[in-house]
Amino acid sequence: MARKTLLLALLCLAMTGAAQAQWKWRDAKGNVQYSDMPPPSGTPEKDILQRPVVTRPTIVVAPPGMQPSAASAPRPAASGPTKAELEAAARQKQEQDSQAAKQKDDERRAAQQRRENCSRAQANLRDLQSGGRITRTNEKGERIYMEDAQIAAEVSRARDLITSECR
Numbered sequence: 001m002a003r004k005t006l007l008l009a010l011l012c013l014a015m016t017g018a019a020q021a022q023w024k025w026r027d028a029k030g031n032v033q034y035s036d037m038p039p040p041s042g043t044p045e046k047d048i049l050q051r052p053v054v055t056r057p058t059i060v061v062a063p064p065g066m067q068p069s070a071a072s073a074p075r076p077a078a079s080g081p082t083k084a085e086l087e088a089a090a091r092q093k094q095e096q097d098s099q100a101a102k103q104k105d106d107e108r109r110a111a112q113q114r115r116e117n118c119s120r121a122q123a124n125l126r127d128l129q130s131g132g133r134i135t136r137t138n139e140k141g142e143r144i145y146m147e148d149a150q151i152a153a154e155v156s157r158a159r160d161l162i163t164s165e166c167r
Contacts, residue, residue: 024050114165121161128155 025039026032026047039048128134134146
């Protein structure tokens with residue numbers, strides 16, 4: 001029983017190889033012809049309907065002692081990107097990921113700085129609007145009391161900072 005199964009499998013395998021190596025063309029009378037051999041010479045190209053899918057590679061044998069020429073040497077099939085191309089693509093992706101991470105980190109730092117500036121501006125505005133006397137230190141280190149106009153200007157400046165930094 002196992003022999004019959006094996007024989008049947010081999011027969012099916014042989015048939016699939018033959019089915020792939022089929023030529024299909026239209027003859028002079030208009031009939032469609034199938035064969036494992038190419039159509040007769042003189043058959044117009046427009047009448048060849050199918051060529052074999054599987055083609056065998058051409059093997060060039062050089063005489064002993066001669067080196068095969070570069071033109072006759074078989075060329076490797078294009079099987080996808082080379083190792084160098086894959087490495088270059090990996091480096092480029094890593095660089096893009098690094099740049100994206102750096103940009104995200106910069107954005108995070110800028111957002112943190114805006115939050116800190118917002119907090120300071122709000123605290124400054126609360127102090128300015130507290131109603132008490134506000135003092136500043138001049139360049140000589142002396143304490144100077146601010147006048148109402150100066151306080152109003154500082155309140156306006158603090159509100160502008162809050163508007164720009166507290167989003």
